[in-house]
Amino acid sequence: MSKFPALDGTEKFNFALTLIGYLQNSEGSSSISEISGHFRVRPDQVREVIHSLNVLELQLGTGIELPFLIDVDEDNPDEISLSQNLVATGVPRLTARQASAIAVGLDYLAQLPGFGSDPELAKLRELLASGEVIETTRLLDVAPGSIEASADQLREAMLGRRQITCEYRNNRGELSQRNLQPLRLDIRPEGQYLRAWCNENKDIRTFKLDRMRSIHVSDLQAQYSLEDFPRLSSEVYISQKTDVEVEVELAPEAYELASHLQELPKPDDSGWIRVKIRLGHLENLPRLIASFGGKARVVGPDVAKKMVRDFAARALNKPIDSGVISE
Amino acid sequence: MLSEQQLDARKPGKTERLLKITAALLFSKRGLSREELLAAIPEYNSGGRIDPDSALRKFEHDKSDLREIGIKIETVISEEIDETRYVIAANNFSWPKDTILTAHQLQLLDLAAAAWSQASLAHEVDLALTKLRALGITPADADLIGVAPAIRTWDPAFTPLLQAIDEAQPVEFEYQKPTAEVSTRTVEPWLLKNIGGNWLLVSFDRREGQVRNFLLKRIRSKIRLLGSATKPEKFARPTKERVAEALADLERHTNQQNATVRVRKDSAAWFAWGIESNDDWEVTNVSYMDASLFSQQLIGFLPDVEILAPESLRTLVNQHLEQVYNDHV
Numbered sequence: 001m002s003k004f005p006a007l008d009g010t011e012k013f014n015f016a017l018t019l020i021g022y023l024q025n026s027e028g029s030s031s032i033s034e035i036s037g038h039f040r041v042r043p044d045q046v047r048e049v050i051h052s053l054n055v056l057e058l059q060l061g062t063g064i065e066l067p068f069l070i071d072v073d074e075d076n077p078d079e080i081s082l083s084q085n086l087v088a089t090g091v092p093r094l095t096a097r098q099a100s101a102i103a104v105g106l107d108y109l110a111q112l113p114g115f116g117s118d119p120e121l122a123k124l125r126e127l128l129a130s131g132e133v134i135e136t137t138r139l140l141d142v143a144p145g146s147i148e149a150s151a152d153q154l155r156e157a158m159l160g161r162r163q164i165t166c167e168y169r170n171n172r173g174e175l176s177q178r179n180l181q182p183l184r185l186d187i188r189p190e191g192q193y194l195r196a197w198c199n200e201n202k203d204i205r206t207f208k209l210d211r212m213r214s215i216h217v218s219d220l221q222a223q224y225s226l227e228d229f230p231r232l233s234s235e236v237y238i239s240q241k242t243d244v245e246v247e248v249e250l251a252p253e254a255y256e257l258a259s260h261l262q263e264l265p266k267p268d269d270s271g272w273i274r275v276k277i278r279l280g281h282l283e284n285l286p287r288l289i290a291s292f293g294g295k296a297r298v299v300g301p302d303v304a305k306k307m308v309r310d311f312a313a314r315a316l317n318k319p320i321d322s323g324v325i326s327e
Numbered sequence: 328m329l330s331e332q333q334l335d336a337r338k339p340g341k342t343e344r345l346l347k348i349t350a351a352l353l354f355s356k357r358g359l360s361r362e363e364l365l366a367a368i369p370e371y372n373s374g375g376r377i378d379p380d381s382a383l384r385k386f387e388h389d390k391s392d393l394r395e396i397g398i399k400i401e402t403v404i405s406e407e408i409d410e411t412r413y414v415i416a417a418n419n420f421s422w423p424k425d426t427i428l429t430a431h432q433l434q435l436l437d438l439a440a441a442a443w444s445q446a447s448l449a450h451e452v453d454l455a456l457t458k459l460r461a462l463g464i465t466p467a468d469a470d471l472i473g474v475a476p477a478i479r480t481w482d483p484a485f486t487p488l489l490q491a492i493d494e495a496q497p498v499e500f501e502y503q504k505p506t507a508e509v510s511t512r513t514v515e516p517w518l519l520k521n522i523g524g525n526w527l528l529v530s531f532d533r534r535e536g537q538v539r540n541f542l543l544k545r546i547r548s549k550i551r552l553l554g555s556a557t558k559p560e561k562f563a564r565p566t567k568e569r570v571a572e573a574l575a576d577l578e579r580h581t582n583q584q585n586a587t588v589r590v591r592k593d594s595a596a597w598f599a600w601g602i603e604s605n606d607d608w609e610v611t612n613v614s615y616m617d618a619s620l621f622s623q624q625l626i627g628f629l630p631d632v633e634i635l636a637p638e639s640l641r642t643l644v645n646q647h648l649e650q651v652y653n654d655h656v
Binding site: 017182241 | 342349350363392395398402428431436439441443448451452454458460465482483493519525544547552595619622623624648653656
């Protein structure tokens, strides 16, 4: 089994044209295994694309032309060389959308500590911004946001494989001193998170950078790094067995609460959807729901509904009803 | 998500046909006339007979698929000899000469592309990465940096708006401002900008006659393209300067909207705004882009923040809370 996913039709076409450009640039021979590794395409699909290119016939005027010919070495079927290319155009360019998306990704990287001063990154950004690569203006943009200053220290700790200590305020308002082994920084426009091995909990935990302070890179060597956890999920929230489940209704403004779902359920006529969400602690719920200002509401259980109502009542200085809730 | 056209491109034989069209047009430096093109692509002819109308329809379909992938076929009409030719301009097709990327640059591009891996652009960014790899040297297979940027696009309006921007097509949609009824907007979309996780459409509003920004999460309808499918309406793209000016205006607007708040020591807000003080409560100023979004952030910080000014923000917070209360009675 190969580690690369199969190509669909569009990807195959894209790869075929790219391969011609690549072989043309590399002036001569290459190997299927090398191409497979470089482009992350399964070897059998590399062969399939080579075959498609070799059997391509153009009926132009009275003659038939074979635009491409990629020779496969008889003695060593891994070796290939481009022996005919009547089109000779090089590697295809990016579309405006592709260039914009990649450029935004690079801009984003450039804001991160340690990347901003990378001269090769600067050259790439220049290349993608140049009129030769994209003739229209940018289609996308991501605001710089404020990358936490602590990101710098955390990255330094990761590169030096050091443990860190810090003060952390969890989402229940509890302050604690932590000893962590940083694994990865997850940077998103909506917030920055550290995935780290927590020495106290003996498990991987997620920490929001804007809730950390007094970070110190310690002299202690980290025992773990990212390579020890190849499947480290990119989801910020890792569900636990002790999670509570709450049924909610969400307007489009609050769809992000359902971001854990692969696919959203069909919304009703006014755009509301009904989904189940999981939380580590029910006491986090009122603040979460209330912060959508009426664009998210709890359907059940009743105890959760009451907590949200009480939170709003307290904030509005309304009396809190003491109704008994049956669970 | 894939468009119907992309799904269509997955049918067997389509890859080969698109390759044939591209190769034929690139091979003939002057391009191909309509007749030459139809003769060169036998797949357009059903059962050996040429039906020019149906063949041309198939070609138009392929042409738009190719444009999606980044190959632009131009139509050159010569009125003198009444001839239509199709051309792919070579300088439109490939990279500047001698573009070579280092292994480190490919790694950076991988990382930049990975930012989109969970967004609706993932497939397209993959296609781009394949092309970029052809210009570079295989990087060492290691995650050298431990940094994972991620950009999310959960607004259904994102993909259709990006397409409309790309094609310079004006659009229409229903929009709901937090304090107003739903209204229909007709705009020329310019740019999608992500601010603090929220996608914002920067556009020219035709009815207002001015630049207007719209939060994607407040769009209440499908995005409707103006004009018909065969004759889409187009607008003149804004210059880079006009877009830059619109973005500068937005920033000015954000800087002008200021709130004065009192914050409890060591609360989430205290951490988030990076307050440093020995007092139990501290007064600070915070600027914001959108009053409604900011009031929601403030609610998330309750009861550890108190809004001192402006009064309108306090009213908004109370309105939101009343709504939440009534929803849960």
